[in-house]
Amino acid sequence: MKVVTFGELMVRLQPYNYERFVQADHLEFSFGGGEANVAVSLANYGAHAVYVTKLPAHAIGQAAVNSLRRYGVDTTKIVRGGNRVGIYYNEKGASQRGSVCIYDRARSAIQESQPSDFDWDSIFEGADWFHFTGITPALGPNLVDACEDACKAAKARGVKISCDLNYRGKLWTRDQARAAMTRLCQYVDVCISNEEDAKDVFGIEAEATDIYAGEINREGYKSVAKQLADKFGFEKVAITLRESHSAFDNGWSAMLYDVASDEYCFSKKYDLHIINRVGGGDSFGGGLIYALLSGKSTQEAVEFAVAASALKHSIEGDYNMVTLPEVEKLAGGDGSGRIQR
Template structure:
């Protein structure tokens, strides 16, 4: 039961190079990613055994996306294809006082048109100890929501740990259901919550503050309303500028509160996928360490991802453990 299953879109990112704006660019770099795929690939880079469930376009772009996923050793047996184009997004990378900007083109893509009832979830979850999902997927389309719900019901019945990062994106949810209604329902199948006060407030319709006391009150209220949740882990990111960030983790497990030190990253190479690196680090940590050490590992994974271009944290578990141990001077390894 060491394998991890992830469910979500494989999306292409198009970005001008060298912190350029779109207006001043004539070419763009592309990267494959997607919130849940970022978690899957990061886990695979750490040495984890991962399966990914998704749907890609039935063309050379979809084939390229599949080849990318396979390059990490991820099991792609449960990735289907259809005639819709692969989803994509455009990113202008900011610097210093200029913020990054993103525009999405995903609501009519291949993953948005994934067919519910087509995945053999029992077979997909065979040998898995963890199933990870995020709030992005059920916001993309009703069929993605229905497919995810089928997977969560199966995982619950099989006694698998279900981790959720219930990220809310207001530019999604165009098919008639509200985010907080759906996310609260799906979180009800989950056992480990990766999120903080903002996510809890969105799901519960509450107004807890983001300080430590507010976090503790929010966690207790979430656990009362959603009894299946037994561990809550939160990533705090403090943006000094677009080029300088600080990261920290905190958690409530049963009634035990713990937090990590602040890790500073300056300069930032790429902020995309840093939350996914945290989630991947946490899942890997929970498989190998106690809860408190898992949180420290997740925070180090989040910090090191800020230094890596693209959506995915390519760091090994050894790389992350070095940062976690305080070896962050950046000396050349010979």
């Protein structure tokens, strides 16, 4: 299976342990970004994962490329140019203090890229799937156009398209998001959302659910999935369900709606004690894409994706460093966490 993902790869700077920004005197350095995280997950499962972006030709840009190559991601379609790699600062939350993310990504190489930088006909040669998120078009009108060009080229080749809505209020307004994502979602086959994104982007919300109190109403989310599918003609809609009790302790599950069979499948719920939650949704997306391309049933696919993302919450950094057997083991019911000897 060959999967193409498109987005921004950023430097991630983070205080050590659970220090606050204002008390830290040194920062951990790594790389991450929504679609890159998905590509790494897929490469770890043995898929041919192709990541597309634009990065400077200097040493930091090369370090970003190398961070993907070490896990087997195909970086041959990355365009080189521009002057800077975007940065995000991440402060890990603890107990009742939530995590904080600060962006410094204006005028990055991808943010200043043009649609003509990307040869989508060449990029999609032999591809089975294309994935992007709502973060990429949020970088500017030029990226909305680039995403649409990619979607059109994918459709022309019969490539399946998935999109994680991933609304980021620090990057654009709800009105901007709604206009752009309404334009792009007409091409999408599989939509991935969470408790907040469907409401923030399209004004669709689950009834009788309080995400801050950790209360989940299954019927409400079935309604959200159906409304999304009816609006855009999606083949499948996945919704991740996070019951947030504290920064450390979450309930984690998901629902996958298959339109053709009118089947709503809910996964088992995992009670997580979180090491790091950044990239949790991306690891779900990577798991879901792999499961669907592998021919798993609707129920099997959502169980695999949730198991993959549950494991990601135990791993530092953006990338999900888990193997296919580890995900299959957890999805199969072994969540004991016992030592492997």
